[in-house]
Every structure is written in structure tokens, then in C-alpha cells.
Amino acid sequence: MTDLFAALRARVLHTLQQVLPDLTEEAASRVEVSPARDPAHGDMATNAAMVTAKAARRKPAEIAAALADALRAAPEIAEATPAGPGFVNLRLRPDALRAVLPAILRAGEAYGDGSAGAGQKVNVEYVSANPTGPMHIGHCRGAVVGDALANLLAKAGYAVTKEYYINDAGAQVTALAWAAYWRYLQAIGTPLTEDEYANTVPGGLQYRGDYLVPVGNELAARHGAALASATKTAAPPDVWLATVRDHTIAAMMRSVREDLAALGVVQDVFTSERGLVETGAADTLIERLRGDGLIYEGVLEPPKGKTPDDWEPRPQTLFRATRFGDDVDRPLRKSDGSNTYFANDIAYHADKVERGFTLLIDVLGADHGGYVSRLKAAVAAVSHGTTALEAVLCQIVHVVRGGVPVRMSKRAGSYVTLRDLIDEVGKDAVRFTMLTRKADAQMEFDLDAVIAQTRDNPVFYVQYAHARCRSVLRAAAEMLGAAAIADAALAEVGLESLTAEPELAVIRRLSVWPRTVEGAALAREPHRIAFFLYDLAADFHMLWNRGKDDAALRFLQPDRREETLARLVLVAATATVIRSGLAVMGAAPVEEMR
RNA sequence: GCGCCCGUAGCUCAAUUGGAUAGAGCACCAGACUACGGAUCUGGGGGUUAGGAGUUCGAAUCUUCUCGGGCGCGCCA
Numbered sequence: 001m002t003d004l005f006a007a008l009r010a011r012v013l014h015t016l017q018q019v020l021p022d023l024t025e026e027a028a029s030r031v032e033v034s035p036a037r038d039p040a041h042g043d044m045a046t047n048a049a050m051v052t053a054k055a056a057r058r059k060p061a062e063i064a065a066a067l068a069d070a071l072r073a074a075p076e077i078a079e080a081t082p083a084g085p086g087f088v089n090l091r092l093r094p095d096a097l098r099a100v101l102p103a104i105l106r107a108g109e110a111y112g113d114g115s116a117g118a119g120q121k122v123n124v125e126y127v128s129a130n131p132t133g134p135m136h137i138g139h140c141r142g143a144v145v146g147d148a149l150a151n152l153l154a155k156a157g158y159a160v161t162k163e164y165y166i167n168d169a170g171a172q173v174t175a176l177a178w179a180a181y182w183r184y185l186q187a188i189g190t191p192l193t194e195d196e197y198a199n200t201v202p203g204g205l206q207y208r209g210d211y212l213v214p215v216g217n218e219l220a221a222r223h224g225a226a227l228a229s230a231t232k233t234a235a236p237p238d239v240w241l242a243t244v245r246d247h248t249i250a251a252m253m254r255s256v257r258e259d260l261a262a263l264g265v266v267q268d269v270f271t272s273e274r275g276l277v278e279t280g281a282a283d284t285l286i287e288r289l290r291g292d293g294l295i296y297e298g299v300l301e302p303p304k305g306k307t308p309d310d311w312e313p314r315p316q317t318l319f320r321a322t323r324f325g326d327d328v329d330r331p332l333r334k335s336d337g338s339n340t341y342f343a344n345d346i347a348y349h350a351d352k353v354e355r356g357f358t359l360l361i362d363v364l365g366a367d368h369g370g371y372v373s374r375l376k377a378a379v380a381a382v383s384h385g386t387t388a389l390e391a392v393l394c395q396i397v398h399v400v401r402g403g404v405p406v407r408m409s410k411r412a413g414s415y416v417t418l419r420d421l422i423d424e425v426g427k428d429a430v431r432f433t434m435l436t437r438k439a440d441a442q443m444e445f446d447l448d449a450v451i452a453q454t455r456d457n458p459v460f461y462v463q464y465a466h467a468r469c470r471s472v473l474r475a476a477a478e479m480l481g482a483a484a485i486a487d488a489a490l491a492e493v494g495l496e497s498l499t500a501e502p503e504l505a506v507i508r509r510l511s512v513w514p515r516t517v518e519g520a521a522l523a524r525e526p527h528r529i530a531f532f533l534y535d536l537a538a539d540f541h542m543l544w545n546r547g548k549d550d551a552a553l554r555f556l557q558p559d560r561r562e563e564t565l566a567r568l569v570l571v572a573a574t575a576t577v578i579r580s581g582l583a584v585m586g587a588a589p590v591e592e593m594r
Numbered sequence: 595g596c597g598c599c600c601g602u603a604g605c606u607c608a609a610u611u612g613g614a615u616a617g618a619g620c621a622c623c624a625g626a627c628u629a630c631g632g633a634u635c636u637g638g639g640g641g642u643u644a645g646g647a648g649u650u651c652g653a654a655u656c657u658u659c660u661c662g663g664g665c666g667c668g669c670c671a
Contacts, residue, residue: 034610037617047613050651060651084614085651130671170671273671303667304595316669327597327667334669341671369598370666393599395664437607440599442664444606449620453633456606456619464633475630512610519610531608534618545635548627556630571630593633 002103002111003514005044008090009033011074012046012067019066020056027052033090035512039501042079042091043508050086060086098498100511102491104573109580112513116521117158123352124150126363127260127267128165131252132176134211135259135418138365141394141443143418144434144586146363147265148526149392151584156521161357162267165348168249169273170341171203176252177245179207181227181234183216184244188225190232200234215251219244249274259418264427264586271351273344282339282347285382286317286332289346294320294381300328319346324377342374349375349389350382360389361524366440369393392524395442397434402448425450428587432459435530435585458534459587462578465537466589468544469575472555476568479556484565490572493565500553502543506570509536513577517584526584533581540574 012033017023030051036042049064056063064082071080071088076096081089104111126146129139147162154160167173178201185192198205219227227240253270260266276282289295299313317333319342332343352360360379364372372391379389399406399416406416422430429450436458437443453460476485483489498507513532520528547554555567579589 032610032613034613037610037614041614045614050613053651087614167671172671300668311668314669318668331668336669338669340669345671366599366665368666368671372598393665395599441607442600446606449606454620455634457633458619460633461619464631468631468634472630479630515610523611525611527608528610531618538618541634542636544630545626545632547630548632548635551630554630593631 002100002107003114004092004097004100004511005033005035005515008044008076008092009046011076012048012071012088015070015074016048016052016067018070019063020052022056023052024055027055035508035515036089039505039508041083041087042081042089043097044090044092045083045087046090047087049082049088053086064088094499094504095495097504097507097511098495100507101495101569101573102493104510104576105487105491105569108487108576109583111576112517112580113155113157114514114518114521115157116518117153117156120158120359121161121357122153122158122359122361123161123163123355123357124153124361124363125163125165125352126150127256127265128167129256130167130170130172131249131256132172132207133209133252135256137397137399137416137418137421137445140263140418140421140430141397141434141439142363142365143260143263143265144431145392145394145439145526147263147586148431148435148529148584149361149363149524151586152517152521152526152529155517155584158359158521161269163269163271163352164267166249166253166270166272166274167341169277169344172206173245173249173274174241175201175203175206176248177237177241178202179205180212180215180219180248181240181244183212184219185216185228185232185234186213187216187220188228188232190228192233197234211255212248215248218251219247222247262419262422262427264431271348273348276344276347276351277339281351282343285347285350286339286343289319289381292381294323295332296320296329298329300331319374319378319381321374321377324380326373326377330374330377342378345375346378346382349379353379353383353387358387360387361392362389363392363394363439366393366395390524392439394439397443397445399445399447401446406447428463429457429459431586432462432530433457435527438525438527453593458530460593461541462533462537462582463587463590464593465540466575466578466582467591467593468540469571469578470591472571473568473575475556476564479558480561480564485568485572487572487576490565490569493569494562495566495569497563497566498570500546502539502546503567503570506536506539506543506574509539510573510577513580529581529584533578533585536574536577536581543570 013028013031031048033044033046036045049060049067053060053063064086068080068082068088071077076092077090078093079091083089124146127139127143129135150160150162182197229235286295296318297315298318299315302311316331318329319332321330330342332340334340376389379387433450449456455461516528516532520526555571557564582589
């Protein structure tokens with residue numbers, strides 16, 4: 001019994017069946033036991049009477065009254081009161097409420113682990129930035145949201161794989177190779193100026209940032225002048241392209257992994273788009289879908305209202321996405337015969353399906369919103385409906401400093417890199433702050449506020465609460481000895497002295513943790529963890545400050561050992577749950593503030 | 595023109611996924627430190643949830659319309 005709300009829900013359902021013998025399973029499934037919004041109402045409330053009234057053809061208030069009467073007989077319930085339009089408010093016996101504390105100490109950070117995921121194999125794909133340069137702030141939110149969501153799902157009982165899809169097959173990678181080749185020519189002493197070189201590059205010289213200088217130097221060190229013409233001007237691509245491209249992609253991915261590691265993100269699987277292309281996976285898949293009657297040659301209608309200037313009707317290889325709810329059928333081959341990005345992406349998602357995942361979650365930027373419906377159609381088609389795809393869309397982050405927007409020029413080298421951001425505000429602050437908004441809402445990231453060490457910075461507020469817990473426990477170890485305050489020892493302590501409202505408020509909050517984990521996981525909303533931690537920290541700071549007005553209310557009372565130990569149980573449990581929550585966020589708990 | 599996301603206190607954001615009197619922080623006003631770390635805490639003012647209509651025991655949340663903002667719209671990734 002580590003989830004008090006699950007236990008009480010079971011109690012309510014059991015009792016409800018006595019009141020309403022004909023209770024349907026459907027109605028029962030809608031019964032909730034939730035935290036009371038107002039402590040004056042009690043500890044918990046249930047909507048049981050309201051959600052069952054219609055089927056039972058009885059008035060909610062009538063059921064609520066009967067249910068409350070029956071619940072009062074339950075051993076863990078002190079009060080059960082019908083209220084409002086049909087709620088039943090519950091107040092637990094104090095010992096039943098306090099029982100969560102030893103349960104937390106015994107479970108440690110595993111407290112809150114759930115089984116809602118039922119071991120389902122889920123693949124969370126996130127970041128998946130093109131390997132064409134250092135990661136910048138635009139990539140950051142997806143990285144943090146995806147990583148925290150994966151942690152959250154794992155805690156809720158899913159079997160999670162964290163994955164990165166390397167987009168290393170498109171035209172932009174060829175452009176990257178041209179840019180790296182320029183740095184290579186420089187390294188071996190080319191006579192070409194940058195502009196002269198740019199004129200020889202199809203599509204012009206992109207990626208002019210100097211982060212490719214080391215790559216050029218490495219190529220020169222490894223290959224000498226072998227990749228260039230005798231006059232050290234641009235040689236035909238077939239001489240060097242594959243070599244330079246592969247080396248550069250590898251270098252960029254090393255940099256991406258380093259940046260992600262600095263953010264605390266370590267993914268389990270990296271899948272290469274090029275790998276899928278080279279094994280012909282996409283072509284194989286297209287033929288398979290053709291066998292299912294889902295591929296045809298056809299001509300699409302032009303988009304209504306806004307027709308591109310160069311639009312002309314053209315027969316294309318199309319996937320019947322409309323059969324799976326998409327708006328239009330989607331092209332799989334470009335006019336030059338090569339596969340579209342979408343074609344490769346179908347193959348990639350089919351690969352995930354074949355690896356046994358029954359739930360795929362793609363964390364995408366909001367600019368991919370229009371892409372989701374065709375992906376869902378593709379996953380439905382290749383998995384024959386056995387696998388679901390969900391998209392978590394991350395809206396754009398506006399970086400400001402003191403209310404003034406930080407310009408993020410696309411001009412190479414002058415944008416704000418992820419590494420710059422981490423160096424300035426720290427990994428934990430970046431992660432926590434990125435999770436203080438719903439992913440699908442635009443957010444403002446104020447560098448000044450994130451550095452500030454005050455209450456308006458949730459990271460410090462939460463970490464300060466943890467540091468205070470640890471501070472008390474260190475002082476307690478001095479006073480009582482380390483053995484007396486070990487978790488195992490504290491789990492046996494009598495807790496009758498914990499009766500004050502601020503103490504009960506913290507206990508109530510701690511009891512909500514498993515329910516919070518489950519709710520956030522099912523909704524795919526890791527930001528709820530951040531808000532829970534903030535609220536828990538607020539409850540704890542409030543409790544702490546009682547000791548300021550009245551020294552008798554401080555945690556450590558030298559001449560009252562039993563009472564002190566009981567309070568230490570509360571402190572240790574609070575610290576444990578904060579650590580548990582920070583682990584989901586991917587932020588480190590701190591022992592002391594500096 | 596069509597599709598998706600969004601609109602909540604002056605500002606930045608919540609709201610237990612349809613629940614009770616819509617809550618926090620910042621800012622503003624008034625208070626609390628011989629400290630288990632005051633980087634904290636207590637109190638106050640501030641709202642027609644963009645607007646209208648509907649669904650029901652009950653709506654910020656669901657439906658619909660209007661207004662406003664963001665993103666996307668065949669052979670980019």
C-alpha cells in the first residue's frame with residue numbers, strides 16, 4: 001500500500017457496491033478519489049455519487065449520503081461527509097495518513113513507481129536534430145521534454161527506449177560535406193577564396209560556421225592532399241564526397257552527443273536514416289504496402305487558395321494516407337525517382353514496429369504539426385493497427401534577458417548554442433525551467449530569472465527545500481548519531497506527535513506523489529512533475545518557518561527525542577520524494593546551496 | 595483559402611483532464627530574522643477564463659460561431 005489514493009479508491013468502490021449493487025463496470029471506472037482542493041473539506045474527495053447517479057436513476061445527493069454513511073465504518077476513515085452537488089469528502093484517521101511516511105522510507109526513490117504502463121514497450125524518439133552543426137536553443141526544449149517524458153513513463157511502469165533518429169541522408173548532408181570540404185581545402189592551403197569556392201558549390205556554400213574548422217584539419221591530417229585536385233581547388237565530388245561526408249557526420253554526431261550529455265540526456269538507440277536508405281528498407285516497404293493496395297500512381301490536387309508558382313499536375317507514387325484519416329494522400333518519390341523524407345520515415349517507423357514497440361511517441365517541434373497525421377496513418381498501415389503513434393509537439397521558446405529578446409541569428413556561428421546556455425545557467429536550471437510549461441504552449445525563457453536565486457526561480461526553490469532537509473538531517477546525525485536516523489530506523493518510529501496542520505499538509509502532498517506520476521505519465525505531461533515539486537517545496541518551506549516564530553516547533557528538540565525522530569521521518573520522506581521527482585526531471589538534488 | 599495548436603490577474607504560468615469559491619510566482623502594499631542556512635515565511639488588493647450561443651447535476655476544459663496570435667499546406671528535412 002504505497003499509493004494511498006489507490007487504496008482509498010478501492011475502499012470507495014467496495015463500499016459503493018453495497019450501496020448500489022447493480023453498479024456497472026463502466027460507471028465504476030469513472031469513480032475517482034482525488035485530493036481535496038480545500039483542506040477544510042478533508043483529505044480526499046470522491047465523485048462516486050455523481051458519476052453513478054444517472055445509471056442508477058437516483059439523485060447524486062442521495063447516493064452521496066448513503067455512501068458517506070457506509071464509509072464511516074471503514075477503519076481508515078475518520079469522517080465521511082456528503083457535500084456540494086454530490087461529493088463525499090473524506091478525512092482519514094491520522095495514523096492512516098501518516099502511514100505513508102514509513103512506506104516512503106522503505107521504498108526510497110522507488111516510491112511513486114507505478115504499474116499503469118503495464119510493461120508496455122514504448123519508444124520515445126526525441127531531439128533527432130540534423131547532424132549539420134552544434135545543437136542550439138531551438139533543440140533544447142524537445143530534448144528536455146522527451147528525456148523527462150521517457151523517465152516519467154519508465155517510472156509509471158512502461159518499458160521505455162530512448163531513441164534518436166539521425167537525419168543523415170538528405171540534401172542538407174551533402175551541403176554539409178561541401179562546407180567541410182572547404183575547411184579541408186583551407187587546411188591544406190587552397191588558393192581559393194571563400195567566395196570563389198562558394199561559386200563552385202551547387203546551391204551555394206551553407207554552414208559557414210567555424211565549428212567545421214577542426215573537421216577540415218582532421219581530414220587533412222588523415223588524408224593529406226589526397227582528396228583534393230593537384231592545384232588544391234575543388235575536386236569533383238565523386239573523389240571525396242563519401243569520405244568527407246561520413247567523417248563530418250561522425251564528427252557532428254560526436255558533438256551532438258556531447259551537448260546532449262552536458263544536458264544530462266543519454267539516449268539508448270541511434271538510428272541512421274542513411275542506414276535505412278542503403279539497405280533499401282524504404283523500397284522494400286513501399287513494395288509491401290503496394291501489395292496491401294496502399295500505393296498507387298496518381299496526381300494530387302493543388303493546395304487550395306495558395307498555389308505554388310511552379311505547380312503543375314504530375315503523376316506521383318502516392319500512399320493512401322486518406323484511408324487512415326489523413327487529409328490527402330502523400331507522395332513517396334520525388335520527380336528524380338529518389339524517396340521523399342516521408343518514405344524513409346515510414347520505413348523508420350516500420351522498423352520501430354518490428355522491434356516490438358506497441359507505442360511510439362515522437363517529440364517534435366511545432367513546425368512539424370502538419371506532419372503528424374500522415375505519420376499516424378503510416379504507423380497504422382505498417383502495423384495493421386497494432387501500434388499507436390503519439391506526437392508531443394513542443395512550441396517555440398523565446399529566449400529573453402531581462403525582458404529583452406535575445407536575437408538568434410541564423411547566420412552561422414552567431415546563434416546561441418545549447419552549450420552556451422548550459423554554461424550560463426546550468427544543466428539543472430535549463431531542464432527544470434523548460435519543464436515549467438506545458439510543451440504545447442509557447443514559453444518565454446528569461447535568462448536573468450533562471451539565474452536568480454529566489455522564489456521566482458523554481459529550480460532553486462525546490463533544491464533549497466532539499467538542501468534544508470539534508471541540513472536538518474546532518475544536524476540530527478550530530479545530535480542523535482547516524483544510526484538512529486537511518487531510513488530503516490526512522491521507518492519504525494512512532495508518529496503520533498505529527499498532528500500540526502503544516503505537518504499534515506506535507507504528508508498529504510507526499511501521499512499524492514504516486515497519483516501525480518501516473519496522471520502525468522498517462523497525459524504525457526512531464527511538466528506536472530515540476531509543479532508538484534514546487535508545491536511540495538512550498539509546503540516544506542512553510543513548515544520550516546514555523547520554527548522561526550516558535551523554537552519549540554523546530555525539527556530538532558534536544559530534550560524530546562521521540563518527537564524529534566517523528567519530525568525527522570517527515571523530513572527524510574520529503575527529501576526522498578524531492579529526489580524521486582528531480583530524477584524524473586533529470587536534475588540533481590543538492591546537499592547544500594552555495 | 596484549408597488544417598493543426600493557442601488565447602486565463604498588469605507580466606510569466608497553473609488548474610488533479612468535466613468538479614466545489616479559477617490558483618501560484620513576479621510586480622505593488624503591509625508585516626516577520628540573538629537562524630535546525632531569511633536564497634525563507636505571513637497578510638492584502640488584483641478575474642465577465644478574448645466574445646456570443648449550446649451540451650448537463652456542473653464548463654477555463656466538450657460542440658459551434660466570431661475576433662486575435664503561432665505553425666503548416668506536392669517532388670525540404
